[in-house]
Amino acid sequence: MSDPFAALYHAVYEQGQLFGVDQPLPADPLQTPTAPARSHSIAIGGGAFGDEGKGRIVDELCGILAQRAEQLIVYRWNGGANAGHTVIVGDQRLALHQIPSGALHRAAVGVLGKGMVIHPEDLLEESFQVAQQLGCEPTQLALRVDASAVLALDTHRAFESALRAWEQGGSGATGRGISPAYADVLLRHPVRVRDLLAEDWRERLGRHYALYAALIGGLGAQIEAISVPSLCGERCVGDLNAFLSRLEGTRAFLQAVAIDAYPYLAARWAQPERYAFIFEGAQAVGLDPRFGVYPDVTASDPTFGGILASSEGLIAPEQIAVRASALKATYSSSVGMRRLPTHMPDPLAARIREDAHEYGATTRRPRDILYFDLPCLSYFARVNRTTHLVLTHLDIAYPDVPIRVCTHYTDLSGAPMPYRPDQRYLDSLRAHFRDLPSWDGAALRGVKRLADLPRSALQYIAFVTQALGAAPLMATTGAQRDALLSWLP
Ligand code: IMP
Numbered sequence: 001m002s003d004p005f006a007a008l009y010h011a012v013y014e015q016g017q018l019f020g021v022d023q024p025l026p027a028d029p030l031q032t033p034t035a036p037a038r039s040h041s042i043a044i045g046g047g048a049f050g051d052e053g054k055g056r057i058v059d060e061l062c063g064i065l066a067q068r069a070e071q072l073i074v075y076r077w078n079g080g081a082n083a084g085h086t087v088i089v090g091d092q093r094l095a096l097h098q099i100p101s102g103a104l105h106r107a108a109v110g111v112l113g114k115g116m117v118i119h120p121e122d123l124l125e126e127s128f129q130v131a132q133q134l135g136c137e138p139t140q141l142a143l144r145v146d147a148s149a150v151l152a153l154d155t156h157r158a159f160e161s162a163l164r165a166w167e168q169g170g171s172g173a174t175g176r177g178i179s180p181a182y183a184d185v186l187l188r189h190p191v192r193v194r195d196l197l198a199e200d201w202r203e204r205l206g207r208h209y210a211l212y213a214a215l216i217g218g219l220g221a222q223i224e225a226i227s228v229p230s231l232c233g234e235r236c237v238g239d240l241n242a243f244l245s246r247l248e249g250t251r252a253f254l255q256a257v258a259i260d261a262y263p264y265l266a267a268r269w270a271q272p273e274r275y276a277f278i279f280e281g282a283q284a285v286g287l288d289p290r291f292g293v294y295p296d297v298t299a300s301d302p303t304f305g306g307i308l309a310s311s312e313g314l315i316a317p318e319q320i321a322v323r324a325s326a327l328k329a330t331y332s333s334s335v336g337m338r339r340l341p342t343h344m345p346d347p348l349a350a351r352i353r354e355d356a357h358e359y360g361a362t363t364r365r366p367r368d369i370l371y372f373d374l375p376c377l378s379y380f381a382r383v384n385r386t387t388h389l390v391l392t393h394l395d396i397a398y399p400d401v402p403i404r405v406c407t408h409y410t411d412l413s414g415a416p417m418p419y420r421p422d423q424r425y426l427d428s429l430r431a432h433f434r435d436l437p438s439w440d441g442a443a444l445r446g447v448k449r450l451a452d453l454p455r456s457a458l459q460y461i462a463f464v465t466q467a468l469g470a471a472p473l474m475a476t477t478g479a480q481r482d483a484l485l486s487w488l489p
Contacts, residue, residue, distance in 0.1 A: 002416075003407040003434060005374060008466055013437070018462045021472055022450055024489040029388075030065070033321035038269070040069055040276035043304050043317070044390065046284025047325025047380055049292075049334035051360075051367065053392040054326035055085045055101045057474050058280055060484060062105040069276035073268055074102035074110045077310035078300035079282035080117040080152045080181070081231075082174040084361045088481075089133040095361065096130075097231070098123050099143065100280040104130065108278075109142040111261060115301060115310030117152035117181040118145060118193055120250035125231040127253065139256040146261035147194040152181035154237045154246075155212035157228035162221040172296040172337035175229055182299035193258055196251060202244060209240050262312045269314060279307055279320065285380040286334070291421050293338035303384045317385045324473050325384055327377065329391035329464075330403050333358050333367040338423060341431035342373040342406045355441075356396050371433065372405040374467050375419040381468040388473035389465055394457065395441040395478050402435035403460060436460055445478040448485055 003009070011017045020026070033039055042061055046052045058074075065072055081097045087104055088094075096104075098118065103110020112118060123145075127138035134141070156177025163180075164173070173179060184190040189211065195204045213223040227234050237243060268275040283302040286292045291303070301309065304317040317323055331344065331352055344352070349369035352358065358367040380386075397403060409417045409429040417429055437456040447453060453461075465472050477483045 003432065005407045005434070005463075005467055008463060009434065012459050012463045012466070018458055019466055021462045021465060021487075022453075022458050024450070025471060025487045026489075028489050029322050030488070031068075036319055037321040038277075038319050039272045039321060040065060041272070041279075041320045042277070042322040042324065043279035043281065043307060043320045044324045044326060045281030045302060045304060045384065046286070047327040047384065047386065047389070048284055048332040048377060049286035049336070049338070050284040051333060051335065052284065052326035052328055052390075053476065054390060055087060056476060056481065056484065057324075057326065057390050057392075058100075058102045058278060059087075059105070060474065060486070061278055062102045062108060064488070065276035065278065066105065066107040070107075070274045071268075072102065072105060072108040072276050072278060073265070074100045074105070074108045074278045074280055075113055075265070075307075075311075076100040076111070076280050076282060077113045077115040077307045078302050079298065080178055080300075081119045081122050081176040082178045082298065083282035086361060089130065092133050094129060094133060097126055099126055099130065102278050102280050103143060109144060111265070112143070112145040112149060113261060113310040114146040114148045114312065115306055116146075117150045117178060117300070119152050119176065120196065120254055121246055122231045124250045124253050138253055141257075143257050144259045144261065144264065145193055145254065145257045147192065147197065147258040148261070149193050150181050150185055150190045151192060151196060152177045153191070153208070154228050154230070154243060155209060155223065156180040156184075158223050158226035158237045159212055159216055161226055161228065162216045162219040165221065166219045177228075179299040193254060196247060197255055197258060201251070205244060205247060206240060209243055262314065265311055266314055277320075279304075281306075285325070285384045286376070288383075291380065291383045293340065293426060294422050296336045296338040296423065305385070322388050322473065323384070323386055324388040324390050325381060325386040325470070326390040326392060328356075328396070329394045329475065330397050330460075331372055332370040332377070334370060335360055335365055335367045339427065340370050340373065340376065341409060341426060341429045342371040342376070344369045344371050348401060351398075352396055356393055371431070372403070372464065373431070374405055374407055374464075375409050376406075378468050379419040381470055386468070386470045389468060389470045390473055391461065391464075391475040394475045395445040395483075397438045397441035397444070397457075399438060399440040401438055403438050404433045404435050405464070406431045407434050408432050436463065446480060446483045447477045448482065450485060450487070453485075
């Protein structure tokens with residue numbers, strides 16, 4: 001059985017070709033993008049199964065773009081309170097869930113787009129925590145929420161919990177009611193931010209509560225008694241009055257931040273010299289309901305394609321100058337119930353898990369460690385229209401252990417098989433690997449210049465970027481904030 005990357009291996013490791021990765025990019029794609037892309041626009045999303053560590057890169061990009069434009073629009077197009085990233089504000093670490101991390105930059109306005117599902121109480125609490133750090137009121141934050149975004153409420157969290165009990169385990173979710181909220185859209189009874197702001201909001205939300213009480217009752221549970229997670233701790237949904245009164249407490253805040261995002265975005269997108277755009281994705285392509293490992297997938301569209309729908313047709317992926325997928329450089333991690341043929345066994349997986357702190361940010365759940373999987377990651381790069389890669393954790397490499405990458409899959413008879421987005425199908429495959437020369441990750445830690453990378457790291461970057469058909473944009477080389485290198489000229 002032949003390895004589809006054999007010729008590339010020969011070019012990089014035997015002929016010594018680096019495909020230019022030892023040099024900065026020949027031109028700055030943010031300044032002089034190729035038509036039809038708009039200058040000063042970049043999208044950054046997860047290229048594997050989430051938790052790739054792109055927050056620092058967003059931070060860095062905010063710093064770069066703030067020098068070139070009057071204002072940054074940091075736009076989030078998907079997901080909801082299922083995301084979690086830690087940011088440093090002053091000397092405090094803050095966990096963000098619905099607010100994009102770039103929105104805290106002083107030159108930025110954070111826009112929560114139509115493609116998101118919003119939990120109002122958690123958003124208010126998160127805004128309150130951020131505002132407290134910044135010394136202002138939540139309504140004074142530079143935050144906008146599309147009034148068309150769908151609400152993901154305690155009712156949805158309760159339904160998810162009741163469904164999980166009914167299914168005896170379910171297919172994996174964060175418990176934040178994400179898929180029921182998106183399902184409401186297809187069932188044509190969503191409640192949106194604007195419904196909560198309408199005069200008759202009590203009737204609208206009351207009908208919604210009654211529907212979910214019936215659905216949950218049908219699953220043999222009682223909505224009032226179901227305990228749901230929230231940023232203020234676990235609590236019972238309670239009766240209609242309790243439900244409405246919690247929501248009532250968020251209305252003034254939502255009134256202050258809600259906008260009709262389409263005209264807001266359109267006016268700014270038309271002025272590339274004044275406004276820079278950073279599209280900050282949540283989750284990752286490997287969690288996409290169509291492309292991820294079904295059924296353990298999320299419900300939003302985490303691909304760059306999702307920006308087109310969220311912006312109501314204003315911004316197509318090809319118009320965004322850089323579409324960067326973040327990946328852990330030498331392995332992948334996954335939290336959930338999905339299983340891949342590239343599952344890495346201990347002791348190496350345990351060593352990586354400890355060295356890279358691969359534990360869930362909120363749950364402390366150990367993440368599964370996977371070998372770098374070219375059939376799967378190249379499929380993700382293709383469906384995501386990725387142009388650039390952000391490679392994180394370049395320091396997770398050991399001089400005594402080669403970097404094992406999966407080059408292809410076969411079935412049990414040895415016939416070549418592609419990645420397909422389905423768990424039962426993937427269970428029937430065997431992964432085939434090639435070992436690539438490693439480097440001393442500890443010695444590389446903190447490197448900030450391409451010239452200081454060891455040749456084996458450059459070869460590896462040349463190999464994976466060529467294999468995935470994207471150029472390198474940035475890499476992180478350690479946990480320190482400034483342990484970062486860039487290919488931007
Ligand atoms: P949901 O998004 O809550 O419906 O969860 C669906 C699947 O996506 C579960 O396996 C979650 O663990 C996973 N998931 C959702 N959000 C994230 C994330 O931000 N990082 C990693 N996994 C996630």
